[in-house]
Amino acid sequence: MRYYQGGRYYYRRRRKRRRRSHNYNATPSNTRQYVKKCFFSLSAWQLVAFADYYGNKYGDNARRYLQRTYEKWKSGETGMSGETGRRILECVPRFLGREEQFQLLQFCIPSILSKWKTLAKARTQNIEELHATFSxxxxxxxxxxxxxxWFVTNVFSQEEIDEFMSVLRYTMLDTLNRSYYSVREDISFLYSNVIGKLSEIDASVTLEYSANLLDCRLQLTNTAPMLEDNLMQDIKPPDMVTKFDKEYRRILLDYSIDCIKHDTHDPGRKHVGLYDLNSLLNTVKNIQDHNEYSARLAIEGSGGDFSIRIEKKSKSKIAFEIFKRAVALALVLLVAVLVCIFFTTIVLALWWLFIAGLFWLFSQLVGEIRDLSKEMKEYEQRRTKRFAES
Amino acid sequence: MNNEEQKGLQKVEFYPNLPAGFDELSDHEKLEIVKRIQEQDLEVRKEVMKKIGKSKVAENDLYTAIGVIQQLDQEKKIYSQHHKGETGSGTYDLTVRGGDTKFIVPILVVIGVIILAVILLIALLKAN
Incomplete structure (x- = not known):
């Protein structure tokens, strides 16, 4: 490992390397593994070309180290340092085929989608503000x-990155537009089909709707809200200009086919939802009046999920519950009064005892003082009398 | 679509959601995609039929449950029945409580508590 030997120069390089290798470790593991897999699959002549490119970029020492250690890395005998890993990430994509290069771009999609999901996430939402939220x-x-x-921006040209982002933005905006349309359809279905049916039963009903994309619950109003028809007028598909145009067209086509599937599924989904609702309503209608029941039905909508909760309580049972609570309250009050009286009595008794004790003590002391004074007086009288007699 | 457009032969767009690039594909590729969409369509229909099947099963389960409940009502038993299942579009959860409407047991318990409280009260007053 002469390449990594000490000295001040190497110490500085190591420090710098540690800082830069942080980038390598921060790269998603699937990207690292994919690039390593491609690197270790290079044919002999590709490896020669790769070593030349690597040597031109990072110097002859680096090239020799690569040639010497390649087999050891491949067998797992020696681990790859962060700095070397970073260099491999930067160089290998240039020796890959178009589809393999495109795969590297696709590895970025989950992190972007996750950020987008965070942006789209909303808390409980008023249905009247739905359009504003989507906008x-x-x-x-x-x-x-x-x-x-960092790896993508270092490897791909700005034009390629721009095209990648424009395709992603297009699909994200279109998904958002479709989600708004689906939620709007679900709400319309709810007010036109579901609420009317629920009014046929004598029970309390709670309706909830949660929009899938926003990942939030919508607060429903008593009357059907007026929602605008469209979110965005037209979203233009991006222009494809780079070498990846065919891949993007394939992605967009797959996306469109998925959308067609979703749209085709929609009438069937509504039909099944209504059927399930009717079954449950017919069941609860057959339950005798004096019985209590609670029923919950979850229905999958086009852009979200409905939850319908029907609850019926027996009036006599509720009246009895009120009576029970009233008796309990009366008992609590009674106990409280008794405890108050009890403590008040004890305190009063103690007070009077103290006063009486004080009075007794006072009278005792006063009596003793009076007795002593009387004795003193009598003694003086007797003494005076004795002196007079003598 | 206005009235004027409805006259004569109209161009029918089978899949209006396809991206603009669809027209640039070769006939073979177009055919492949149309075939894929048709296969997908069949798959969706199959899925909907499965869902309808599940809904029918759930409906049948609910009917059976209501039969059991009616039977228990006839026998004047105190019961709490809980039924849970999967429908074609989601899930259902039904709980029914019924039976003795006179609530003898809870009433006796409450009366017992009241009597105990009164005894306690008298005992306390006497102690004072």
Whole structure:
């Protein structure tokens, strides 16, 4: 390992290397593993070309170290340092085929989608503000800067990254638009089909709807809300100009086919949902009036999920519960009064005892003083009398 | 679509959601995609049929449950029945409580508590 030997120069390089290798460790593991796999699959002549490129970029020492250690890395006998790993990440993509290079870009999608999900996440939402919320998210998607991995920005050209981002933005905005449309359809279905049916039964009903994409619950109103027809008028598909155009077209086509599947599924989903609701309503209608029941039905909508809760309580049972609580309250009050009286009595008794004790003590002392004074007086009288007689 | 457009032969768009790039594909590729969509369509239909099947099973389970409840009502028993299952579109959860409407047991318990409280009160007053 002469390449990594000490000395001041190497010490500085090690420090610098440690800082830079942090980037390598921060790269998603799937990307690292994929690049390493590609690196160790290079044919003999590809490896020669790679070593030349590597040597031109990082110097002859680095090239010799690579050639010497390649087999040991491959067998796992020697581990790859962070600095070397970073260099491999930067150089290997240039020796890959178009599809393999594109795969590296695709590894960035989960982190971008996760950031987008965080942007889209909302808390409980008023249904009247649905359009405003979706518009706000659309604006955020259009304007937000997504920081890509250092590795992507170092390996791919700006044009390629821009195209990648424009395709992602297009699919994200279209998904948002479709989600708004689906939620709007679900709400319309709820007010036109579900609420009418629920009014046929004599029970308390709680309706909830949660929008999948926003991952939040919508607060429903008593009357059907007026929701705008469209979120965004037209979202233009991005222009494909780089060498990856075919891959992007394939992605967009797959996306469109998925959307068609979702749209085709929609009428069936509504039909099944209504069927399930009817079954449950018919069941609860057959339960006798004096019985209590609670029923919950979850229905999958197009852009979210409905939850319907029907609850019926027996009036006589509720009246009895009120009576029970009233008796309990009366008992609590009674006990409280008794405890108050008890303590008040004890305190009063103690007070009077203290006063009586004090009075007794006072009278005792006064009596003793009076007795002593009387004795003193009598003694003086007797003494005076004795002197007079003598 | 206005009235004027409805006259004569109209161009029918089978899959209006396809991206603009679809027209640039070769005939073979277009055919592949249309085939894929049709296969997907069949898959969706199959899935919907499965869901309908599940809903029918759930409906049947609910009918059976209501039969049991009606039977218990006839026998004037105190009961609490809980039924849970999967429907085609999601899940259901039904709990029914019924039976003795006179609530003899809880009433006796409450009366017992009141009597005990009164005894306690008298005992306390006497102690004072």
């Amino acid at each position: 706000k998210i659309a604006k955020l998607i259009k304007e937000s800067d997504y920081e890509l991995e």
